[in-house]
Amino acid sequence: MVILTRKQVGSSWKIETAALEQALTLLEAKGLAIAEVIHDDNTQVDSILHQHNIVSQKDLWHKCKNVMSKFKELLQEKWRSPNDSTVECAESIAQVAVFSIAQLKDYCRDNGLQQTGSKLQLIQRMSVHLKLPEAGANTEIQRQRPLKYPQLAAHDLTYKLKSWIYTCAKNAAVRGDTTPQLLTLDIHNAANHWAGDHFTCRILPGVRKCDTENWSAGQMCKYPKGDETHKAMADFLKKYITEIKMKCYVRARENFISETFHSVINKFATKRIHFDTSHTARLAYAAMDWNENIRREVRAVYHRASNDTAVRRRAKTNKALVDRTSVWKMALANRVFI
């Protein structure tokens, strides 16, 4: 373990790279050949690894987190009437309601409809004329603009996209394929798969549900093939999943163990207090706490029954361990207080 403080390095943003350099020198001096390092998406770490001729792989969880947050932005995009668009393009009452009263009156005048009345009356009159699905119904006009891609939001594709990326990366790792081309194509294929087009699913390696069950075109369709939503989905994936970026995810690596270890450090050396003399000892405690269940005999394994969303972050299985014969914390306390 390399421990560096801000004082030693100069500033906190240099700590990560300085610690990496030190750790690499230390391990290489001990004769350990380092083949691969997994890190969060940090470009400086990437260039250091490149200098040392070490394969750089990034954490898949961080990638999915970034893609999901960008995807949520796409889902929240509101439907707008482009300047050149006309009322005729509207496909629902909500989309008609986006236009101003003046624009609605213009439409009524051009189409020989009565121009008097409130906005609601104008909209209802026009919905019949435009043959909209909810025509004539006493629909409340929403004050908010409708979503641009309601089908993407309706099917909760954010989590599906996350597990799609995970599955593709894990499949690439199992295949032992270190080139990003197939992985990128596999992830891009999500846009077609959700549009009911399983052509690419069949040529890609790996067994898929849509392949084994021989789905017909249109089955499991989240949005129609070739429409605006399909195009938006394909463009989104092309923008955020590129071959250059996916090169670092071909082995489906994750670094959650070091992330969770940092939460243990927080228990012994809380961030709001600066421990000058006891810092190293506190980190050693954290390491002992982290290691205390290693090689402990497992009495039973039980599965989490509920699939409640509130406990999503917990593990699916729990282990009941055999009681300890000694506890390091007790041993330490005995040495200090007795």
Ligand SMILES: [Zn+2]
């Ligand atoms: Zn498919």
